[in-house]
Amino acid sequence: MKAIVYSRTGSPDVLELVDREPQEPAPGEVRVRIVVSGVNPTDWKSRTNGPLAFAEVTPNQDGSGVVDAVGDGVTDFAVGDRVWTFMSARDRPTGTAQELTNLPADRVVKLPVGASFDVGASMGVPALTAHRALTVLEDGPTRLGPGALEGRYVLVAGGAGAVGHAAIQLARWSGATVITTVSSDDKAALARAAGAHHVVNYRTEDTAAVVRAIAPNGVDIVVEVSIVQNAELDAAVVADRAVVSMYADDAGATASLAVRPNMSTNTRYQFVLLYTIGAAALRRGVEDVTEALIAGVLPVGADAGLPLVRFPLAETAAAHQAVQDSVVGKVLIDVSQP
Known part of the structure; x- marks a missing residue:
């Protein structure tokens, strides 16, 4: 072979x-x-x-x-x-x-x-990582599926990436209102094709103002690809008891967090690495992703974003x-x- x-x-x-x-x-x-x-x-x-x-x-x-x-x-x-x-x-x-x-x-x-x-x-790394990122909210579900995130606002940083793409699809399938940030019009088109309800170009728009206009009480879950770049933004847009789920390390860079804004909202910062989330979380992810596949909500390809x-x-x-x-x-x- x-x-x-x-x-x-x-x-x-x-x-x-x-x-x-x-x-x-x-x-x-x-x-x-x-x-x-x-x-x-x-x-x-x-x-x-x-x-x-x-x-x-x-x-x-x-x-x-x-x-x-x-x-x-x-x-x-x-x-x-x-x-x-x-x-x-x-x-x-x-x-x-x-x-x-x-x-x-x-x-x-x-x-x-x-x-x-x-x-x-x-599937694998992107979908299971996205599942974990969406299921670590203090007041939220540990499983995904229709209605699981009803009434929640999810902000996906970098919606044109593989994890961001899966997060948009899984969050929308679960009933959340999905906002995503991108860096270009081409990536905005991909994020919309994936199913994002709202797309913000962070290079040309006031991202915090736009997100707050969509979610006046703040977003519940941030699926974060770059906490180094977005720490200030995240602190400005989260709801009380929100979670910022960080799944990328920016090549080992160091992030700085402002204490007072995060303390005021009781924000949780959750690191996400697929290999150490544990057997129970992996099993839940596999089962939910399988159900999403059966439902046909995880397509790939340019038409799907x-x-x-x-x-x-x-x-x-x-x-x-x-x-x-x-x-x-x-x-x-x-x-x-x-």
Whole structure:
């Protein structure tokens, strides 16, 4: 089988296309023939920052494909099942940038009828991160679904990104009024296509004034991509007992928070990293995302507000570079035929 591997950290140049022998799934594992692999910032950051946990690593946490074999004790999957995967390379050397990958059964989810492999490969990190960001409000729900966020205002910073896109879709599905910020007219069009009710261009508008006009009592949840840039704005627009859910680290930058405004509103600041949210939160996220997929509310593609940028498996290095360069859209790698 074809696989992308690296045995040292560094630039995308460390990624190499090789031939490897498929391995039989161990007890509790399934072997998935990957059709589409999804690339996220976490993938290139893991490749760049050492040390390596294994002598050889195949990158990429997310993917979709077809179950090819099942190990002993696996009863929830059968050969031929269409699936999506998440945290595929977490504490393992076998990510989704390869034709066949063995994964614990609890990191594999059946792909509902009607959901494409492209959609499946776009879930994982973005959708589960967005779910967590939307379910840590002190007075709010821990589950998403129709009516769960009814009457709430959600501000999504960077609505044209993959996490922002999923947050818009999940929040709207759950009944929230969704406001998002963008940096250009083109990104505004994408955010509207994703379903945002209100779009604010922070380069040309007074963002705080616009948000306060929409939500006079403040927003309940901020899905925050850059707390370093937006700390002052967030403090100015949150409601009492709001939460600012921060899922990106701005390359390790340090943020400063004004004490008095945040104290006055009892604002909660919640750091969000998918890999340490715990099994219960992951399970809730997987179940709710699956229901959203069944409902058809998580489409991808330019018409849905998230353009797809495609690469063949042999050009995985270019795919990683595209994500590292903050390309607009979701980067997917075509690994094998459906």
